[in-house]
Amino acid sequence: MAGTHGNLQPVDRALVRCHGTFFTGKGTEDLEDTRNEFLSNLDLAVAKGARRWLEAGYQIAVTNLCALLDYGLPTNVLMRALDASTKDTPKRKIVVGDEPASAKSQEASETQKPTNTDDKNAPIATATEAKDDVVDLSKRFKEVLQFVESTDIVVLSRLGDLNILAYLNVRLMFLRQMAILKGPGGAEAKPPAIGF
Incomplete structure (x- = not known):
């Protein structure tokens, strides 16, 4: 892919690089520069794109929401809320790296020998191996959230511009759907305060 993005506009190239970093977790050392490049070019891209930015805005909003959902990873905090x-019943808790009590219980369970084995010489996971299995999702989620919030700030600063409506529609519908989710344990969803 190194040579395939030559025809992209700078804002699109930076967006692809940011999401590539979010998706793979690689290239994080360049993430801040790439994020700043995207945000600095975004306002100009909306202004120059005129009506064409309606589609681009929709695509950027959907792409950012995919990143917020960690591209469907079931351990993502929003994916867990959706699930x-x-x-009807509460789901078993998934260990997330920023939950120290859970991580300690995960380590304790990882170091215990499985009960269904008869082999006394079976390998037992050490605490350091268990720590390697715990991913710090909170840092990654916060980076994505900061990116999405920064994108929102740039786009919403053009509030009088009709070209941002597709972006705004996608973001608001996502927020509405998250707001009407059923609560933990199957509690009834609360209807929106404003009917459509």
Whole structure:
């Protein structure tokens, strides 16, 4: 892909690089520069794009929401909320790196020998191996959230511009859907305060 993005506009190239970093977790050392490049070119891209930015705005909003959902990873905090809202019973807790009590219990369970084995010489996971299995999702989620919020700030600063409506529609519909989710344990969803 190194030579395939030559025809992209600078704002598009920076967006692809940011999301590539979010998706793979590689290239994080350049993330801040790439994010700043995207944000500095975004306002100009909206202004120059005119009506064409309606589609681009929609695509950027959807792409950013995919990143917020960690591209469907079930351990993502928002994916867990979506999953819990469709279940009648609370789901088993998933260990996330920023939850120290959970991480300690994960380490304790990782170091215990499985009960269904008869082999006394079976390998037992050490605490350091267990720590390697815990991913610090909170840092990654916060980076993505900061990127999405920064994008929102740039786009919403053009509030009188009709070209941002597609972006705004996608973001508001996502927020509405998250707001009407059923609560933990299958509690009833609250209807929106404003009917459509």
